[in-house]
Amino acid sequence: MSSLKQKLAMSRKSWKQLFRNPALMFVFLFLLIDCLFVAILIFWGLSTSLKGIDDFMENMVFLPKKFEWKNYAFAFRYFSMPLVNQSGVRQVYLEEMFFNSCIFSIGGSLVGAFCSCWMAYLTQRYRYKFSHIVYTGVLIVMIIPITGGNVGMIKVMSDLHLFGTWPSWMIMKFGFVNMYYLVFYAAFRGIPRDYEESAFMDGAGNFRIFLSILLPMVSSTFLTVFLLNFIGYWNDYMTPLIFLPEKYTISRGIYALSVTSINAFNRTPMKMATSYMCVIPMVILFVVFRERMMQSMSLGGLKE
Amino acid sequence: MSNFITKKKKTGMQTKARYDLIFYCLGVALPILQFLVFYVYLNMDMFVTAFRTYRFDADGKVFYVFSGLENFKAVIRDFTQNEYMVDAIWRGLAIYGLSFAKLPLEILIAYYIAKKYPLGSTFHIVLYLPGLLSGAVMNLTYKYFVCECIPEVVRLVTGKEILSLLDSGSTTQSFIVIWFFGYFVGVIGNVLLIGGAMNGVSESVSEAASLDGASETRQFFSIYLPIIFPTIVTFIVLGLSGFLLADIGLYQYYDRYAPQEMYTVGYYLTMRTQTADIYVDYPYLSAFSWIITLITAPVVLIGRGLLNKVNEKFE
Numbered sequence: 001m002s003s004l005k006q007k008l009a010m011s012r013k014s015w016k017q018l019f020r021n022p023a024l025m026f027v028f029l030f031l032l033i034d035c036l037f038v039a040i041l042i043f044w045g046l047s048t049s050l051k052g053i054d055d056f057m058e059n060m061v062f063l064p065k066k067f068e069w070k071n072y073a074f075a076f077r078y079f080s081m082p083l084v085n086q087s088g089v090r091q092v093y094l095e096e097m098f099f100n101s102c103i104f105s106i107g108g109s110l111v112g113a114f115c116s117c118w119m120a121y122l123t124q125r126y127r128y129k130f131s132h133i134v135y136t137g138v139l140i141v142m143i144i145p146i147t148g149g150n151v152g153m154i155k156v157m158s159d160l161h162l163f164g165t166w167p168s169w170m171i172m173k174f175g176f177v178n179m180y181y182l183v184f185y186a187a188f189r190g191i192p193r194d195y196e197e198s199a200f201m202d203g204a205g206n207f208r209i210f211l212s213i214l215l216p217m218v219s220s221t222f223l224t225v226f227l228l229n230f231i232g233y234w235n236d237y238m239t240p241l242i243f244l245p246e247k248y249t250i251s252r253g254i255y256a257l258s259v260t261s262i263n264a265f266n267r268t269p270m271k272m273a274t275s276y277m278c279v280i281p282m283v284i285l286f287v288v289f290r291e292r293m294m295q296s297m298s299l300g301g302l303k304e
Numbered sequence: 305m306s307n308f309i310t311k312k313k314k315t316g317m318q319t320k321a322r323y324d325l326i327f328y329c330l331g332v333a334l335p336i337l338q339f340l341v342f343y344v345y346l347n348m349d350m351f352v353t354a355f356r357t358y359r360f361d362a363d364g365k366v367f368y369v370f371s372g373l374e375n376f377k378a379v380i381r382d383f384t385q386n387e388y389m390v391d392a393i394w395r396g397l398a399i400y401g402l403s404f405a406k407l408p409l410e411i412l413i414a415y416y417i418a419k420k421y422p423l424g425s426t427f428h429i430v431l432y433l434p435g436l437l438s439g440a441v442m443n444l445t446y447k448y449f450v451c452e453c454i455p456e457v458v459r460l461v462t463g464k465e466i467l468s469l470l471d472s473g474s475t476t477q478s479f480i481v482i483w484f485f486g487y488f489v490g491v492i493g494n495v496l497l498i499g500g501a502m503n504g505v506s507e508s509v510s511e512a513a514s515l516d517g518a519s520e521t522r523q524f525f526s527i528y529l530p531i532i533f534p535t536i537v538t539f540i541v542l543g544l545s546g547f548l549l550a551d552i553g554l555y556q557y558y559d560r561y562a563p564q565e566m567y568t569v570g571y572y573l574t575m576r577t578q579t580a581d582i583y584v585d586y587p588y589l590s591a592f593s594w595i596i597t598l599i600t601a602p603v604v605l606i607g608r609g610l611l612n613k614v615n616e617k618f619e
C-alpha cells in the first residue's frame with residue numbers, strides 16, 4: 001500500500017516537474033503527437049487489413065464493418081512474386097520467402113557476430129604485434145569513409161562466380177571491420193586472464209578455452225549483437241535486391257508489393273494484410289526480448 | 305633435478321607459444337583474407353577502374369583500356385550540366401542539414417525517456433515500433449495512408465475532393481510528404497543510442513544534484529550532456545560520412561522510376577548500381593564513388609578533429 005502511495009507521489013512529482021519546465025513540456029507534446037501519429041498509422045494499416053474490398057471502397061477511414069480475417073489466410077496461402085531469371089519466370093511463394101529470410105537473417109547475423117567476436121578474441125587475448133596492427137587498422141578504416149562500394153562488391157562477386165548466391169552473402173558478412181568488433185574487444189578486455197591460465201593448467205586447448213570459457217562470458221553481448229543484426233537483416237529489402245536478385249526475402253516481397261501491381265494483391269486491404277502478416281515473427285521476437293532489444297544500446301553499440 | 309624441471313618448464317612454455325602462434329595464424333587467416341579481398345582489393349580495383357574505359361573484344365567480352373580522367377570528367381559533367389543533378393546535390397545537403405538540426409530535439413527526447421518522465425516508457429515503445437516492423441511495412445502503410453485515407457478524411461471534413469498527396473502532380477509536395485514521414489517517424493534510432501549513454505548516469509548522482517538545489521536544466525547541462533558528449537561526437541562523425549548521400553527513401557515509393565525532379569545523389573547512386581551492367585557501367589560508377597569519397601573523407605576528418613577539440617574543452 002505504501003509502495004503504491006510512493007509511486008503515486010513520484011508520478012505526481014514528475015508531472016509537476018514537467019509542467020514547470022517549458023523545454024520538457026515541448027518534448028512531451030512532440031512525443032505525444034509523434035506517437036499518436038505512429039499509433040494511428042499502424043492502427044489504420046491493421047484496420048484496413050481486415051476490410052473487404054467493397055467495405056474499403058465505401059469506408060477508407062473508419063473501422064471495418066465486418067472483420068475479414070480471411071484476408072490473412074488468403075495472403076498466407078497465395079502471396080507470391082514473379083521471379084524472372086535465365087531459365088524463365090516462376091512464382092516465389094511465402095514459404096520460400098520465409099526460408100530465404102531465415103537464411104539471410106540468421107546466417108548473416110550469426111556469421112557477422114561470430115567473426116567480429118572471434119577476431120576481437122584473437123587480437124585482444126594474443127598480444128602479437130599483428131593484433132595491434134589489426135586493432136589500429138579497424139579504427140582507421142572506420143574513420144575514413146569509402147562510399148559506393150556496392151558496385152565494386154558486385155563486380156568482385158561476379159568475378160568469383162559467386163554473385164547472387166548464399167555463399168556470397170555469408171562471405172560478405174564474414175568481416176570484422178565494424179563497430180561490433182570494438183564492442184567485443186572491450187568485452188574481452190574486461191575478463192581477467194586467470195580463467196584461461198587455469199583452464200590451460202587443466203589441459204584445455206586454445207579453441208576449447210574460447211568455446212567453453214570466454215564465449216559464454218560474452219554470450220550476453222553476442223546475443224544482443226545477433227538480435228540487432230537479425231532485426232536489421234530481416235527488415236532489409238535493399239541488400240537482397242542488389243546482391244541476391246534471385247532470392248526473394250519477405251521484406252523484399254513486401255517492397256515489391258508496394259511498387260508493383262499484382263492481380264489479387266493489387267487492393268489496399270490485401271497489401272496491408274500481407275505486409276502485417278509478415279511482421280509477426282518480429283513481433284514475437286520483440287515480446288520475448290523486449291528489455292534486451294530496447295535497453296542494450298549505448299556508446300559505440302552496446303552495454304552489458 | 306631443479307635444472308631438469310626448469311628445462312622442462314621452459315620447453316613446455318616454448319611448445320605452448322608455438323601452438324599459440326599456429327592457432328593464432330590459422331584463426332586470423334580467413335577474416336584477414338576476407339578483408340584483403342573485399343576491402344583492400346575491392347577499393348584498389350575500383351580506383352584503377354575509375355581511370356579505364358570498356359571495350360569489346362572479338363568474342364563480345366568486355367575488357368578495359370586506360371582512359372585517363374574521362375570517367376571523372378563524365379561524372380563532373382553530369383553533376384554540373386544536368387540541372388536535375390545539381391538540384392539533387394542541394395536536395396541531399398538540405399536533407400542532411402535538416403536531420404542534423406534535429407539532433408538537439410533527439411537529445412532532449414533521450415533525456416526525457418532516460419529520466420522516466422510521464423509516459424516515457426510508452427513513448428519509447430511506440431517510437432521503437434516503426435524500426436521493428438520494417439521500413440518496407442511502415443512505408444507501405446504511410447504510402448496508402450496519404451494516398452487514400454487523407455484525401456478521404458479531407459472529403460469527409462470539408463466536402464472538397466483532393467488528389468492523393470503523392471500523385472497530385474507537384475513533385476515538391478510529394479517530396480515533402482515523403483520526407484516528413486522519415487523525418488518524424490525515424491526519430492528513435494538516434495534516441496536509442498543517445499539514451500543508452502544517458503542510462504549510464506547513476507540515479508544517485510541526479511538525486512544528489514537535486515538535493516544540492518540543481519534545477520532540471522542545470523542537471524541536463526552539467527551532468528548528462530558532458531557524459532553523452534562522446535556519443536554525440538561519434539554519432540556526428542559517423543553521420544558526416546553520408547552527408548552527400550542523404551536520401552529520404554525514394555526507392556521505397558518509386559522503385560527506380562522516381563521523377564528526376566526528386567532525385568538525391570544517394571538515390572541516383574543506388575538506382576545506377578541496381579540497374580547497371582556491372583562490367584560496362586563499372587568504370588563510371590567507380591569514378592563516381594571515388595569523387596564522393598574524395599569530397600567526404602576530408603570533411604569527416606576535419607569534422608572529427610574539430611569535435612574532438614570541443615570534447616576536450618568539455619572534459
